[in-house]
Amino acid sequence: FIKKDCSHAERGQNILFRFKDYDGYIELKFDAPQDEPFTGWSIKPHLKPCRFLRCDVDKFGEANYPLPSTCLISVYGSPGAVPSLHYSIPLDGVADPKTLFIHRSLRTTPSLTNESTSVPETSSFTSEIAHRVMTECTTIIKSCGINIHFLVDKLLEHNIINAREKREITDGYTKQTAGERMDELLHIISSSISMDGKVFGIFLDILRKEGTLRTIGLADKLMDKYKSI
Template identity: 55%
Template sequence: EEQNAHQQLESDDSDSTSVQSQLSEATKYAGLVYYEEKGVEDLVTFTASKDLNALVQYIEQRHSQAEMGQNVYFSFHPSRDYLELKLDHTPQKYPFDGWTIQSHFEPCELHRCDIDKFGDASDPIPPCCLISVNKSPRAVPTLHYSIPLEGVVRPVTLYIHRSLRTTNPRTSSSSSNTINEVTAASSNGGASVPAIVDVDVDKLKKVINSVLVSQFAAFASLPKEAIPDLANQLYSVHLINSAVRDNPSVEKFIGEFKASLNFMTEMSEVQEHCLKFLNSFLAVSGSFTSAAKFLYQKWIIAIKTELGIDFIIDINFN
C-alpha cells in the first residue's frame, strides 16, 4: 500500500510537470527589433512582450524616430526561463566584412519574469537587449547578420539588416555641459571607436543617480558579512574615504558615489566612475556579481529611455 502511494505521488508530480511544460510552450511571446541612428553607429534593440501591439505603441511613443524591423513569435522552452541572443558569429550566409556587431551586455538575455512584468505600473519599460553596429569605410555595402535565439521551443533567428549611410552625423552643440564624443570606458584601459552624439552630462548624472537610489532596497539586501570586503574594493579605487571604509554600509557607498559624480563634467569621467563602482562589486563575487549586472542593465535601459543614448562600459562579467 505504501509503495502504491509512493507511485501515485510520482505520477502526480509527473503530471504536474507535464502540465507546466505544456503551459510554458502554449504561452506565446512577441519579439521586435528596432533601429536608431546614434551618430556614426546604429543602435539595434530587441525587446519582447506578450502583446506585440503594446510593444509597437511603446516604441511609437518613446522612440518616435526609431525604424521598426523584424518581429517574431516564440515560446520559452520548458527547461528555461530566459532566452539568449547568441552573438557568437554563428556561420553567416552573407559576408559582414568591415562591420562590428557588439552587445552592450553579456550574456545578452531576456528573462521571462521581466517580460511578464511589462505593462505593470512599476514596469512601464519592456526589457531589451541592446546591440551596437559600426562599420568601417571598407565595409561591404549591406549587412544581413543572423542571430539565433536560444531557450525557445522552436528555432527562431533574428536578422540585423543595415546599409552604409552617406550622411554625416551632427557634430556641434551649444551647451557647455554637453559633449559630442562618447567612448566606452575599458577595464583594461582602452576605449572603443568614438560615436559622435550629443550628451548632456548633467542629465546623464541625474539618471544614473536616480536608478541607483531607486534600487537601494535591492542593494541593501546583499549579505552584510561581505560589506567590509566591498568597502575595501571601493576604497582601493578611491571611491570612498577611509571613514566610510572603517564604518561601511550600502547607504554610505551610494552617498559617496553620488557625491563624487556631482563634480564630474566629462562623459569619460562618468563612465570611468561607473566602471570602478561595478568592478568593485565583481571583485567581491557571488551575489555582488549579480548586483553589478543588474545595476548596469538598469542604467543602460534608463539612459536609453530618458536620454535616447546608449551608455557603453567595456566591462567583463565572466
C-alpha cells in the same frame, strides 16, 4: 510604448515566439556561423550573455516593470567594410527555432564643403554665443531624430560625458522616458558648451556624422544661428 518612448525607432517585422521552458530565458547568440560576409563590420551587444528572463518579460507593464527587457547592440561599419550587412542572430531558449537578422548599409554622407556651411575650428567658438544657440534651439534639436545611443557613444568618445553618465542615460531599466533622457543629455551638452565653446563644434560634427538629412540640416541651422548672433 514604442510610440511614446521610442518614436524614432525603426520598426521591422513582428516576431512571435514561445519560451521553451516555463522558467527559462531567451538568449541572442552573436557567435553563430554566418552565411553572408560581414568583413569590416562590428556587432557588439552591450550585455553578455544577452538574455531575457521569462520572469522579467512576463512582468512588463507592471508597476515595477515599466520598460520591456532590452539589450543594446552597437553596429559599426568601417570605411572598407562590405557595403551591406545581413547578420544572423539565432535565438536560444525558444520552442520553435527562430533567427533574427541585422540589416545595415554603409552610410554615405554628402560633402559639406561649401562656404555657407563651413564650420570654424572648434576652438574659435565663443561659449556664450554657442550656449545661447543651444538654449534657443532646444525644441528643434529634440525633434531632429538623432539616435540617443549614437549620441551618447560619441559624447563619451570626446569625454563630454563619462561611463557612469552613459549608464544612467541608456540603462534599459530607467523609469525616465526617452524625452526625459534627451533633456538630461542636452542639459549636459549645454553646460559643457557654456564652459568650453569647442564642445559646440563637436556637437555639430556628431550631428553631421549621424548622416541623415534632418541631422545635417540641423547642424547647418545651428551654425547659421551662431553666425547671426
